[in-house]
Amino acid sequence: MSVPVSTEHEVRDIEKGAPPARFARGWHCLGLADSFKDGSPHEIDAFGTKLVVFQAQDSGELHVLNAYCPHMGGNLARGTIKGDTVSCPFHGWLWNGDGRCADIPYARRVPPRARTRSWTTLEENKQLFVWYDPEGAPPPEGVTIPRIEGVFDGQWSDWTWHTLRVEGSHCREIVDNVVDMAHFFYVHNSFPTYFKNVFEGHVATQYQATAPRGDMTADQTVSAQGDTRSVASYYGPSYMIVYLDMDVDEAGTTVETAMINCHYPVGPDSFVLMYGAIVKKLPGMTDAEAAEAAAQASQGLAAGFEQDIEIWRNKTRIDNPLLCDQDGPVYQLRRWYEQFYVDTADVEPAMTDRFEFEIDTERAVRVWQAEVDANLARQTAAER
Structure with a gap:
């Protein structure tokens, strides 16, 4: 019995390409x-x-x-x-x-x-x-860093801040996460229940809601202990502000957090990653308690980035990812990201025009919940 031999047309080769020789404007x-x-x-x-x-x-x-x-x-x-x-x-x-x-x-x-x-x-x-700017031009009007009012109003904690250098990866790896819903479940042990992206001008935004996974211990997950709602926006190529609301008890208490995820390039395949958080004080919360809450938020960020970095260290660069119908708009995000690597005269409307994409999470939630339920059943059986 002969075995069919795959032809080159049946195999998708990975195109690695090379990282850009220039740095992002x-x-x-x-x-x-x-x-x-x-x-x-x-x-x-x-x-x-x-x-x-x-x-x-x-x-x-x-x-x-x-x-x-x-x-x-x-x-x-x-x-x-x-x-x-x-x-x-x-x-x-x-x-x-x-x-x-x-x-x-x-x-x-x-x-x-x-x-x-x-x-x-x-x-x-x-x-x-x-x-x-590789062309030496000053910042265009309207392209700036937005103010986080909580930093200055006295009702929030001070910044926590962490810095680490990532070798062997281009900055694009971290920006790709903006559209990658599925990796939150498989890498970060989170449980996305809503996921939408909007790109417009120099801003790329991710809207996300998550639920806690009942099959994970506290040190296995970077998701919150309750439901969360977040809005995460890149303002330009390297500075993301994340506003996150987290439900912390059944009485409806919500903790408001502002987090920063940012980086700057060292070379074509290395960058410095920084992240931090501030937390709005709840009624009666002391400065020390607010600082501790911010530290916990930063610990969650740290755990998440450690998981990402482990993936980056062992994956390959891929310029032609093979996507399924429930993956996020990777190619559209990279088209938006490209505007920062070309001369301003070469920025096309397709890079900056408004683009919206919402993932239908119904199937993902159903499949993932079944996996969580099966894990819980095995854990219960092992404890008996």
């Missing part, structure tokens, strides 16, 4: 602003180079410059802050926040061309951002 968060306000310059590996972040002593402003001094290549991040300048540790050249050399202690005059790159910065939500 947009605002990129470098971390909590206060972490750079300790009187020392700070070194950041980003965009294929090194940056120095420093706070001017007199004005109090945060500045970002290219880290390597254009005189003889000294690393300004290893220098000192003097007034509103950063001093190179190699020859003492002083650099202003605008990139101009302010003084050379041993020279009679400063060369007219003594300038280095000064990066456009923004402080918002108590975080520091830099603007990156």
Whole structure:
């Protein structure tokens, strides 16, 4: 009996492609602003180079410059802050926040061309951002980071904040999660009951509702103990704000959380991932209790990202994913994401026009509930 031999037309080959040679245009968060306000310059590996972040002593402003001094290549991040300048540790050249050399202690005059790159910065939500554009253009009108009012009104906790570097993966891997409903069940042990995406302009949003899985212990799941409703939006290529409401008891008590998921590229296949949370204080909740609630939210984020990173470390890049009818709009999201990697003149309406897609979760919920029920039955039988 002969066995049919598959032809090349019956097998879908994975197209890996190569990560983009350029970095995404947009605002990129470098971390909590206060972490750079300790009187020392700070070194950041980003965009294929090194940056120095420093706070001017007199004005109090945060500045970002290219880290390597254009005189003889000294690393300004290893220098000192003097007034509103950063001093190179190699020859003492002083650099202003605008990139101009302010003084050379041993020279009679400063060369007219003594300038280095000064990066456009923004402080918002108590975080520091830099603007990156390979064409050198300033931020367009209306493209900014929205304010989270809870950061400033005194009714919320302070930020928790975590930073880790991911090697061997491009930033696209984390952005793909915006449309990937199924991975929340299989990777994060969550239980999505509603899932919708809306892309428009430079914003990509995920609307999601989840229910707790009864077959998981607390250390196996990153989902909440009660039902949750979340709205998660990328504002540009790398900064996501997540607003999440979590039901915590049968009396209808809801905890409001704002979470940040953000990153900046180090190289074509590495990036720094950061995340944090603030929690709105419930009536009678102390500052310490609010901080603990925010810490718990961050622990959930940490567990989730650890699960994602384990997947990224062992998967391949795939430019032509084979999708089924209940997968999210992966190709449409990547088309939206592409706008940040092409020249502004090449941004097409298809990348920015409004697009909506809602997944019918009825079948998924039915199948997943049956799996959860079967797991619970096995657990009960094992305990007898």
